[in-house]
Amino acid sequence: MHTEVLNINKDNCFICQVDSCLSFNPFVDHLKERILTEKTLKSEFYKYVLNKFEHDTCIDLNLNPDNAEKYRDMLELIYSILTPPILNEKEFFWALSTPVPEKIFFSTEAFFDFHSSHHSGLHAADVTDTELFDQRQKRFIYNLILERFYGFSPMVKNELLYSYSDPETHLSRYYNIQTNTQFINIKVFGELPKLTFENIEPYLNDYEGIDLLEEMLPLSNFRFEGFSVITLTDVTLQHALENIRNELVNHSNNEADQYRHTIDSLKTLSENPAIEFGLLPFLTINDKLIFDTDECSQSVLITSAKQFSMAEETFYSVAADYKKDPKPIFFRSLTDEKITKHPFLNVLRQSGIKSYGIFPVYYNKQMAGIMEVYSYEEITFYEKLLSKIQAAMPLIAQQLQNSIDNFDSRIETVIKDKFTSLQPSVQWKFNEVAWEYLKKTNKKKKNQEIQTVVFDNVYPLFGAIDIRNSTIERNTALQDDLKALLSTIMDTLIVLKQHIHLDLTDRLIYKCEEWLKKVNGFITTNDELLLDGFLLEEVNPFLNHFRRNYPNEKAVIDKYFDALSEETGLSFANRRNLEASMQLINTSINHYFEQVQDDVQNSFPCYFEKFRTDGVEYDIYIGQSIAPTRVFDVLYLKNIRLWQLRSMAEVTRLTHGLIDQISRPLLTTQLIFIHSNPIDISFRNDERRFDVEGAYNIRYEVVKKRIDKVLIAGTVERLTQPDKIAMVYFSQAEAAEYLEYIKYLREQNILNDDLEQLELEELQGVTGLKALRVGVNYTPVPALYNNEEVKNLSAAN
Template sequence: MKIKELSLVSNIDLPLELNISFQKVFTLFKKYANKDFEKHPFYASANEMVKIFEKNPELNTGFSDLSLVEKYSEQINLLLDPLFPEPLRLNEIKAATVPFSFTSLKYTDRLNNILENAGEDYEFKVRNFEDDSMYIMACTFILGFVYDFNIDIKRPFYFDIPDKTTGTMKYYRAAFNADFTEIIPTNKAPKLTQEDFKELLNNFDDVEIWKEKFPVNSYIFKGFGLLNLFDVTSEEMLSSIKANLLAGDDNLIFKLQNNLRDFYSIKDLKLGYSIFDNVNDKICETSISKANSIILSKDSEINCGDGYFCNRIIQKVFVNHETFTISDVEDYGVKTDKNPFYQTLHDSGIQSIIIIPIKATKNGDLALLEIASPKAYDLNSVNINKLKDIIPVFEAAVKRTSEERQNVLEATIQENYTSIHSAVKWRFYQAAEKYHVDSQTNDTAKLDEIIFDDVYPLFGQSDIKGSSDARNNAIQEDLTTQLTLAISVLKDACKTEKLPIYNELMFRVSTYLKDVNKGLSAGDEINILDFLKREIYPVFNHIKNINKTLANKVDIYTNRLDADLEVVYEKRKDYEDSVTLINDKLAKFIDKKQKQAQKMFPHYFERYKTDGVEYNMYIGQSITKSKVFNDLYLYNLRLWQLQITCEMENLAFYERKNMKQDLRVASLILVHSNAMAIKFRMDEKQFDVDGAYNIRYEIIKKRIDKSHIKGTEERLTVPGKIAIVYSQEKDALEYIKYIKFLQSKNQLGAIEFLDLEDLQGVSGLKALRVEVIYQKDFDETKTITLNDLIREIES
């Protein structure tokens, strides 16, 4: 097979008219054909070569007609022989070519074999080299040859050549020798000045400027070049592996596997990845995907102490952290009595494998890199040395991934357990940075107090109404069921054994049952369960041994008990599942909406789950460094809060169909017009109001939901209505505007104006109470947008 020849009249424009000439070779031969070199070994052959040139003058003067390459192929082959020593033709990857066209004139046996093995469809061309890049490259060639303006853009040429024998790709870097070339300006070539050169340097990517300075075919390339290829598959793979590890996308293992297939020339090579958990002493599934692990193909996790691995792997990989190679899996199976690890490899079609342990620095976990082949001895203790340059890259990536994973875990912990809200996190970083700097020079450095002055508070809650009564009723029903089942067992026991003790126990259980039906007092449940364990269960153990019927009866009783709590836990579970459902739905909803609200103006937000959800918000200039605060943002957040409360009411109402116990929520908003300060309490790890005057606000928050309407026994918070508590008339007027807006959207109904009873230490509170109009087909994803709210405020 010949290298695919490209036409000298190229499909792409070039500033060079390509002209094949062997003039410089002729000059060299003519030198040795001189009688001064008569005794030189080259003298005779040089004379023969000169004769060839004399008979075929076009080889000296040059030609552009590609058909002449074929005509003079025999002569060209002889002329170039000295540049292609026969002892090196099986080793060197070299060709005589014309640059920018890669027309072949002569090439080594090894290059020919490589291209023969690439397949009929392979086209010999440079990787990632566009037409414009080729044109500019030719121009820089001219600048160096003709004008001595050297531009160092030595961008390497690469050829990607498939190897059909192994089914992998080989990568070659090209070096071009231009010793046998010259560049000749034509009358079309403008004379370039220093100013032109500077303009070109400032416009490297503008091909039109280059074409202006170097018109098409304005110079003649005369001669040929020598193209040398060097196998850089290993270097390319190392570079590609680094790039893929840095990118770290979802297809990482697949990309790395392809890299290693080319690196080892094994088309069926497999790559796996697993993690040894230092905490639990287990091999755990990879954090990328369980399917990426070869040694965990069957099990999600394996305990190292259960005999899964042989002692050699335990010692070498998990203790000494050394690479382990199995060149022949079947031989390994014989030596280990076909242990579970062998079985996993055998079932996966693996016949040779390399296991490389990489220790993560931050948490002590051990990552295992698994490289496997379906053929024995494809991977062995010799070719493992090829990985020496790659393993450090994997180590760096594993350590980085481990640290990123640890950071994610720490972020999750911080978000869910010790949250510092994103809006105020900057202030904590500021204090920590100051403390770090101060501590370098001051042993008594202290952390700054975190205080935000002049912030406006917003408080709201959606509380499950009657949750205490519902919980007590559920407990009462479960105890009634449990005691009734106990009486049923004892009744059947009386029929089998006429023992007075059974009647006495039935009497006592019945007494407890009557007390439960009347109502529960504190400690009743504990006393009843203690009685059952102490007096009844020993009797049940006896009854089970009397006959099968009684044993079945006791089993019926036992099967109704919760396995962990040892009580009937049915109605309580329904209640608690319903509470959990509504809590989770409301919490997730407001968390999602709150992130959107942060875009209006950054503000502090904290949310708690109780029997329902309650939350605090604080907004003001001191909360943020990035925006200028205006009262407009406070009004906007208040309207947003009322809107969200309506939506949470609808969400809770809509979820009733999914609850096993019907629960309703009652919503409340507390309005406070005066700015205050909040301070982070280091001991409690949370924000609290700062200053004696502001304590009144905290008292109201804790007591307001239990308050009554003045002069009545009616509670302020009731299902189906939102209570808005205030103390200043201007606040009522503000919220009436918001209510009217939501009435126009058919979300709120009639308003009540209420005076509230005095609380301990607090008097003069009033409330608006407004009816919620529940939407027929409420969709939490289709609600009033932030833009709607902003337009309403601005109007």
């Protein structure tokens, strides 16, 4: 046993302000009580100890911890009474300290050695700085006061969790330091204030409350006498498990970080710095395993496979085979013989790994993934290792399953966002209808039909961004490709003619010339089919024959067949460039609307649905029935109409800025249909989309579909033109509203000062259509994309 003084916290000035003294009196009082109640032979020992204290002058003194050696006999008697006789002081962490723990003056050899070796490296796991340590000490003191004088339970337990990094293993270890306050008496100077639980309950659970308690119960009114008993327990394994549990509920970290923290805890559980762990959830798409995700980045096999370029087919085959027959596999050493039998081990050996094991992890009897155990040294006793981490396996299984669930949820979110009509703004209605359907089904009513989802009295907004002359552009691209193909055939035949003398060659050249003349004019779908027949039935068999039988001519003939490839061939180059250009435009427009979705929804929830045409069309519906918990006002309608006009200008500038970035320059036209009267819409279950409801409302849909190619009355000029926004309307009141918006945006340098008010031609069943048309100002730099983003989009498409 040691009587050297150990300072618990040298920097803690707060303790110096507390009136306390070291005394044995509370212990003596305890002995007297035990003698009266103890019925075993222990009572004789208690009497012996009590007699020693009563005949020693130290019982009536305020002791100095620095003089503890003078009272060693008394202190050893305290140790003998308070600890089990079979404990070995070289292994038991136990000590006595001043009443409010500040100085340790008597300790076991184990405690003294530990404190001397590790105290400088100890860190309170839940205390971040000196101020918080002071606050914990204050809480310790007020726990005593409230418990002794008011009968309130302690706010927190009298324990602290400390950690340190083991200098030999470099692994974290955790110790719980508990303080027994049984042998502390508290003297009060003056009268205690009356306190009820209701008075102080708000102050019991936070550090700020301690300052308020100091005002009600000044510490200057109290004196602490006696000593505290401190025990230190190694809780490394329990804390490592708790850390893994915390990761399961900690959503502040991304999954890769969560896995890293869990792996650190597994290493702590193993108590062996040479052992490493990997975790790999089994994520699947259509029952096929996938590994190219962040969740898989903590697998050493995945990392090594990528680093040393293992064939993807080989890796997936190994993984699929293992999933069919999962069982623990452990390779204590990676020998040539084992690598020959299991080739995937080679990439691990290239990474420097000498031992490797795979262990299946199950969640609810379903395989959730694997845990890897590996080392850069050879591991012999892995069975002992597995027994240490067995308690963590249910937590590991839950974490792997969480990754699977999160991955599936992300896939579902993308599908819902990108491929279905269901949006958060209307999700609540579908939830209600689905619940009503389930309630009826639960009542075992047969042949129940699900209720139609309807939103009544909603205001529609329609917009269309169309690629100008897309049909003409497609025909032109087709003609250019066919010319290139026919020219390639003729060049090939002319070369063959020099070495192979057949009249049939001249005939094929002649037919190609005839087709070139036809392609230069207008080509129909029937012409395309006839040309395909010419190639398949005459040209291809002819050239294939010479490619097989005349090796010297193979190279020139291969150029023709290479030209037939849709992905890379010359005969599809113009159509590929056109499709890539159109795709870039549409992708940019869609990306723009995805970016501004929040702006649209934040003012008032609405339903926003896009359609893919040669460009992009969209419907927006806004009204009280879409958000019944919000109060709808026409000002929200006006706000979204202004947003629509402004967004059309942004899209126009966006597509104009792409002209230099696309291989085939294309222009877009912009159209808005203004409709002031509310309509009803319903969800068509068969088509999985919303449609208008009722005969009157269908007229809105008819007009919307016919105005894209409408002409200005008395002319052959199309309303929609590049660089301009066209707004079609019936009512002059609608025009007046939009004139205000146009004026505002013109002053913002978004629109030009070239407004036109136009009469439109009559359409079938539709009369009285008018339009506003205004140009978009390209002077401001588009805010949505910078040049780098445009280049990235070009590369992606």
